[in-house]
Amino acid sequence: MKIPRVLNKKNRVLLAELTRTDFKLRYQGSVLGYLWALLRPLMMFAILYVVFGQLLRFGADIPHYPVYLLAGITMWSFFTECTNQGIQAMVVRGDLIRKISFPKYIVVVSATLTAVINMLINLIVVVIFALLNGVEPSWSWLLVPLSVLELYVLSLGISFLLGAINVKYRDITSIWDVCIQALFYAAPIIYPLSMVITSSVLAAKVLLLNPIAQVIQDIRYNLITTQTITTWDFIDNFWIKSIPIVIILIISVLGIYYFRKKSKFFAEEI
Template sequence: MKASLKRLQQRYRYSFIVFKELVKTDFQLRYQGSFLGVLWSVLKPLMLFCVMYVVFVRFLHFTDGTPTFPIVLLCGTCLWSFFSEATSMGLQSIVNRGDLLRKVHFPTYIIVASVTMGSMISLAINLGVVIVFGLFTTAHFTWRILLVPLNVFQLYILALGIAMILSTMFVYYRDIAHIWEVVLQAMFYAVPIIYPLSMVQKNYPLIAKFMLLDPAAQVIMDVRHNLISPENVPTVWTLYGNKLFAFIPLLLTVLIFMFGLYVFRSHSRKFAEVL
């Protein structure tokens, strides 16, 4: 057993070192030259939250009527910012690191994983801000907060799987970047972030159930439910009478990740030649 662990450690030691250095470099370069630096990882979602809160909550009255909705909106904004950033930056990661691929031999998937992990660091900082805000507002922290790391891990796996698919396609077809921008915009309004799911559930209960079969929507609602307000935030687990339906978005997450890994590994050997 010890010999097997030692072989695994030796086999992946170089990959881990490359991964760690790429994560550090990508995160530092992201804010290079900016006056506020890493603070932008907190300020960007906060500024976006302020705009959404004023426009959609104050003026358009997109709210479920509960005092926790503002912090729920902030949490959803942070989670969506991670998903959008991880997939968009992951999409361009292989092309942006083409020079490195031609010079150094290492597992190519590390490039995509390092970029998405950089976005994960920003998400961790943002969720810390959400928790701090929750301490001074009406957030209801329960034992379910222990489930949040599992929810976030699922979101990361989903984003990584999509990023591997997109990065592979972007090597051959640069139009993918523009198409993904449109898809992200459509997904943003299809996921209950700026509006509560109860608004849809009230008039279109079947559509509300269908929306939560989207893995991105399911994860965001689960994090809100487990972290902030178990009483006021519905999830796929509470909306469906048959609990088997609740496993559909989890299954889709695994399938997307496995398909992304398969597509990426099938084409990764040709990346250096194409680039």
């Protein structure tokens, strides 16, 4: 696949139209429509905040804890939505794959772009909440898009890799559901990392090598409070602290390689 062909006019048109359709269909037939893109994470936030913030008293040591929690949940929802849609994209669009010839990656990218749009809307809400909560605007906010991009690359890599396997073995969808559950508790999203440190410093360090944890902590650090514990500050060894980046690179390269290799046969196997 040559670079000029990847983004030629026909492919761009197709990508834009499929994304538009996906976004429109997502909230088709619901009374509140697009508002659900906002309401879902806000409601999840409300539940988690009452349970963990108020009842269990998590995060008493973290300034702006509600916003801190919301930022984590927003990025986590983005990751789950992105990978779920991406992995299933080939199966959902099987009809197209069987009947026209086009680069298959378009289907995966268009499915994940809907999640990107939802996330951007939610991120605006996070910023509004942050300002209401008294967080001072800072230049470090400009670093947030970099972290978002990093998470998107990871999500795309997973979608390509698992999506390609899912064409033949639909078990992947169920396996990924379980993985998502495990990953949610493996990342410091609802609980503050300081809680882990009190019982084991090593465990906290291991948790921070998870790319999802690294991204979420970076976003919290740059957007909300510099009291956030990040991978970069907490781990000293340069080689060890670059593990999250290496994981993302390996998954993306492997995903793209495997997807390209298998995509020739999607039309017969789907």
